[in-house]
Amino acid sequence: MITVSDLTKQYGKRLAVDGMTFDVAAGRVTGFVGPNGAGKSTTMRMMVGLTRPGRGDVRYSGVHYRDLKHPARTVGSVLDARCMHPGRTARNHLRATAALSGIPTARAEEVLAEVGLGTAADQRAGKFSLGMRQRLALAGALLGDPQVLLLDEPSNGLDPDGIRWLRDYLRDFARRGGTVFVSSHLIGELSMFADDLIVVGGGRLLAAESVQEITARNDVAVLIQTLQPAELASRLAAHGLVVEVAADRLIVRGTTRAAVSQIAFDSRIQVLELRETSRSLEDSLLDMTRASAEFASA
Ligand SMILES: Nc1ncnc2c1ncn2[C@@H]1O[C@H](COP(=O)(O)OP(=O)(O)OP(=O)(O)O)[C@@H](O)[C@H]1O
Structure with missing residues (x-):
């Protein structure tokens, strides 16, 4: 379980994230949804210690990220799939990442197979399509066999087969007890496989509910x-x-x-x-985020 409390970040005069408070449950897929600029990436970066919050904190089963004994064995994250050396092969990229996190390098072979890149292991990452890079980045996040996966817009660049594969993979990861927190600005796509939704707009939390609750409330x-x-x-x-x-x-x-x-x-x-x-889930979420955009520009 992830507990996010009062997370806040200001850039100059702009409050990018404003008192964000929510929980992410284990054994479920939680979608993090909101329009561009809503503060999703900034929140996720703060969740893994890459951006320092102005206020608030994030705990993993009660432990601050900075106090985790083996962060890579607790949380696997993909915040930018372009972050890899173009000259390295997929296998070497994973071996180097494993070595940096104190994980046996042999684990690279297992995660390559897990994400379906076994036959591309000796190709250079610079020659990969964006979809293949997304898979390689996910493999990197899986190296520590973490309980939690945090993924920022992971379906960017994936073809329909790739999106389906990712969806099934994440659902299965959650079914095995893992915690999945995945962002997207595409509400329709997330509603296809998320159990819970955290809806944000203008840096603020707008709703934290299960897909079932939202659809029942709107009598969809x-x-x-x-x-x-x-x-x-x-x-x-x-x-x-x-x-x-x-x-x-x-x-x-x-x-x-x-x-x-x-x-x-x-x-x-x-x-x-x-x-x-009646109104679709997409309509009701768009209404919520539209209201926040009007508020932000008022
Ligand atoms: N390093 C930074 N310096 C200044 N402003 C920033 C920085 N990072 C983000 N912002 C601003 O903070 C706000 C939230 O950005 P963020 O990237 O977190 O949103 P997002 O919901 O992830 O959107 P997107 O889907 O477009 O990435 C935006 O107004 C953005 O311009």
Whole structure:
């Protein structure tokens, strides 16, 4: 569990992060969402001691980051995937990173395989696509076999297969008890796989809720028409969703169109119609962040 308390950072006259307080639970994926300039990167840098807060602190299971005995074994982070020597091979980059953190260099082979870069181990990082660099940066974060992953906009540059792979990887990491904190300015994308959302705007916390709470509050219902209603209903129920049957349609509350579409796709069930009956999660989050932008520019 990560506890962020009253985290504040001022640059000149600008409050980049203003009294940010929230918890990030273990065993879940927490999305950190807000428009560009909302203060996400600054908050994440303060969470791993790269930027000094003006006020406030961050604890990992009660321990300050600076007091962690083996920071790399507790927290793995990717804050900038471009941060690697272009002339080094992927394997050498990881070996050097491992050596710096007191981790056996043999671990490099394991994490290369884990992120699907086994066959690219001897290629130079400078020749990598942005998507491959994202994978290599994630491999670096995994070297210490950490309990917590902090990732700033990790799907930047990934192709759709890469995004899907990352989503599945992070969900699995959380299922194994890990803590995942991942930022994005793309609300729709995060709502597809996050359990909880921390919504920020203008350096301030706007909401800290589960996706289910936000969708229930907004009474979001997803309407589905399919030729295989029984199969889809049982797949949705297996994901803990309550399904109502109305005439030829299924209705599911407390979830998103994106999540239902993913479940149907994964189950190879064809969907004829899929829509949200009221305001979508995306709409309600955009409203929140829009209000904060108006406040900030007032
Ligand atoms: N080193 C810095 N010096 C001065 N101002 C900064 C610095 N870092 C960030 N800021 C300012 O702080 C505010 C928050 O920036 P931050 O990068 O944390 O936002 P963000 O939510 O991560 O946005 P993005 O998605 O665009 O990276 C912005 O107004 C930014 O210009």
